[in-house]
Amino acid sequence: MRKSDVFFIWVGMNLVLAGAALTHSHTTKSPVLEAIRQQALLVKELGLTDLCLSTEASYTRFPAVADLHAPFQDHPVCLEHFPSGSFISPPPALQGG
Amino acid sequence: MSRIERQRNIIDFTLSSLLRRKRKTIALILVYVLIVFTLGSVLLFTQAMKKEASLILAGAPEMVVQRMTAGRQSLFPVGYIDKIRAIKGVGAARGRLWGYYFDPRTRSNFTFLVPKVFEAKPSEIVVGRGIARSLDTSEDDLLYFRAFDGTRTALRIRGVFDHRSELVASDLILIGERDFRRLFGVPEGYSTDAVLEVKNSKELGIIAFKITQVLPDTRPIRRDLILGTYEAVFNWRGGMALVVLSGAVLAFVILAWDKATGLSAEERREIGILKAIGWDTSDVLLMKFWESAAISITSFFAGILLAYAHVFLASAPLFAAVLKGWSVLYPKFRPAPFIDFYDVAVLFFITVVPYAAATLVPSWRAATLDPDEVMR
Numbered sequence: 001m002r003k004s005d006v007f008f009i010w011v012g013m014n015l016v017l018a019g020a021a022l023t024h025s026h027t028t029k030s031p032v033l034e035a036i037r038q039q040a041l042l043v044k045e046l047g048l049t050d051l052c053l054s055t056e057a058s059y060t061r062f063p064a065v066a067d068l069h070a071p072f073q074d075h076p077v078c079l080e081h082f083p084s085g086s087f088i089s090p091p092p093a094l095q096g097g
Numbered sequence: 098m099s100r101i102e103r104q105r106n107i108i109d110f111t112l113s114s115l116l117r118r119k120r121k122t123i124a125l126i127l128v129y130v131l132i133v134f135t136l137g138s139v140l141l142f143t144q145a146m147k148k149e150a151s152l153i154l155a156g157a158p159e160m161v162v163q164r165m166t167a168g169r170q171s172l173f174p175v176g177y178i179d180k181i182r183a184i185k186g187v188g189a190a191r192g193r194l195w196g197y198y199f200d201p202r203t204r205s206n207f208t209f210l211v212p213k214v215f216e217a218k219p220s221e222i223v224v225g226r227g228i229a230r231s232l233d234t235s236e237d238d239l240l241y242f243r244a245f246d247g248t249r250t251a252l253r254i255r256g257v258f259d260h261r262s263e264l265v266a267s268d269l270i271l272i273g274e275r276d277f278r279r280l281f282g283v284p285e286g287y288s289t290d291a292v293l294e295v296k297n298s299k300e301l302g303i304i305a306f307k308i309t310q311v312l313p314d315t316r317p318i319r320r321d322l323i324l325g326t327y328e329a330v331f332n333w334r335g336g337m338a339l340v341v342l343s344g345a346v347l348a349f350v351i352l353a354w355d356k357a358t359g360l361s362a363e364e365r366r367e368i369g370i371l372k373a374i375g376w377d378t379s380d381v382l383l384m385k386f387w388e389s390a391a392i393s394i395t396s397f398f399a400g401i402l403l404a405y406a407h408v409f410l411a412s413a414p415l416f417a418a419v420l421k422g423w424s425v426l427y428p429k430f431r432p433a434p435f436i437d438f439y440d441v442a443v444l445f446f447i448t449v450v451p452y453a454a455a456t457l458v459p460s461w462r463a464a465t466l467d468p469d470e471v472m473r
Contacts, residue, residue, distance in 0.1 A: 044156030
């Protein structure tokens with residue numbers, strides 16, 4: 001077999017795998033969407049404002065309703081020290097001055 | 098010789114050439130895959146989370162109003178709610194009772210919340226799955242909490258949230274109003290904050306303005322700002338993603354620059370020999386194009402497929418470690434596979450194009466020179 005044949009088979013295999021990933025994303029979406037719908041209902045019913053992504057600091061648990069000076073709340077020169085704080089950036093209203 | 102046959106011959110030659118430099122080619126592909134995998138994981142994870150957050154939080158309160166005292170959130174007097182209701186355009190408004198509780202056993206924060214309607218008996222609670230997991234408890238078990246005055250308060254678990262609700266309720270404890278006030282010492286006539294609905298959502302901005310006029314010590318937070326927060330949190334072009342991105346892209350730029358500034362002596366000699374035996378400049382460029390295509394296609398597909406498996410099949414363990422931080426109540430969830438092709442295309446262009454340019458430009462320079470000069 002020529003090397004170019006192997007190359008085209010390899011590209012084809014990659015395309016098939018990418019197609020499989022796309023099919024997987026479509027087939028697994030409907031149960032996930034159902035879970036999302038239920039969570040959206042729970043959010044509406046309980047009046048929740050945030051996702052439970054990080055529970056280590058109040059301002060990364062509830063970033064949408066955190067105090068304006070949240071990362072510095074312990075004392076005026078307190079530096080942000082929670083690992084999740086490096087991932088969860090401040091709300092847009094506080095960015096760009 | 099047909100045009101297709103010509104291309105195939107050049108591909109055959111290119112692959113043989115790459116295989117002759119096996120170690121170098123494998124090392125290059127590994128670096129390339131790692132970069133696409135890292136950037137792809139950030140991109141797929143943030144894209145999926147952004148979409149999920151926007152769908153889940155679509156039902157969040159239209160507006161949350163907090164009372165601020167000395168720059169900090171303080172208890173919200175119930176009398177304020179009547180003043181808010183009196184503003185034209187405001188529909189339903191109610192006080193919301195919720196708060197954090199630091200649990201020394203698990204060294205984590207729980208979120209206590211009083212729902213609008215709570216059907217459990219007094220001293221009963223409904224807990225999130227993360228809490229049940231970390232305390233190893235189930236329905237009908239008693240949980241003890243230290244109240245604001247130091248007394249021990251026993252609450253019985255009436256139910257545990259469904260596992261599908263972990264992304265919003267992993268650390269949540271639903272509790273009755275009387276038990277909440279007893280536990281936290283929140284006096285009657287006060288709530289944590291207030292939530293309200295407006296009759297016309299287009300008036301949210303003007304109503305928020307009116308609230309700050311009537312109640313200057315309050316801070317209204319509109320739903321679009323809540324959703325905007327998650328847009329900002331999961332914007333893969335910002336925050337930590339940018340740090341990850343800039344490091345990886347910088348490394349890749351250095352790699353590309355290293356290639357662009359000159360070919361190795363071996364590669365130059367190869368081009369010289371090809372030109373000497375009659376190859377055109379266009380043939381050499383075609384060979385370099387296929388070389389770049391073979392490496393880029395292999396690396397891009399491998400990287401993006403690994404990123405897909407990492408995020409959507411393995412629940413993104415690399416990011417979980419960062420989000421989890423020091424907390425023990427990290428929710429178990431698998432991001433929904435929402436894929437934005439625009440972002441995938443951007444990733445393709447920021448990885449493949451610089452590499453293609455880095456291989457083609459020096460080859461073009463070498464291929465246009467005289468064979469004798471190139472080999473010298």
